Amino acid sequence: xxxxxxxxxxxxxxxxxxxxxxxxxxxxxxxxxxxxxxxxxxxxxxxxxxxxxxxxxxxxxxxxxxxxxxxxxxxxxxxxxxxxxxxxxxxxxxxx
Numbered sequence: 001x002x003x004x005x006x007x008x009x010x011x012x013x014x015x016x017x018x019x020x021x022x023x024x025x026x027x028x029x030x031x032x033x034x035x036x037x038x039x040x041x042x043x044x045x046x047x048x049x050x051x052x053x054x055x056x057x058x059x060x061x062x063x064x065x066x067x068x069x070x071x072x073x074x075x076x077x078x079x080x081x082x083x084x085x086x087x088x089x090x091x092x093x094x095x096x
Contacts, residue, residue, distance in 0.1 A: 020093055021043075051089060057069060
């Protein structure tokens with residue numbers, strides 16, 4: 001799935017079958033379901049799940065918790081907008 005196809009899928013009521021799980025979390029986040037995205041982020045503590053978790057807490061405004069998860073992911077909190085980070089992470093997770 002390309003990023004453009006992923007963005008287009010946001011017009012649907014449900015995520016496309018076969019979408020990578022981490023991309024699915026960002027799909028739910030974009031649809032306003034932060035809790036469902038957060039549930040997926042908490043499934044495991046892999047670096048990618050930690051990055052997703054960090055982004056979600058950054059979006060929530062909890063920078064202390066976001067920094068904790070960025071550190072767990074081996075990353076630093078970006079200085080870009082949340083929208084730019086969402087796109088970058090989406091592109092990264094779509095490669096799986």
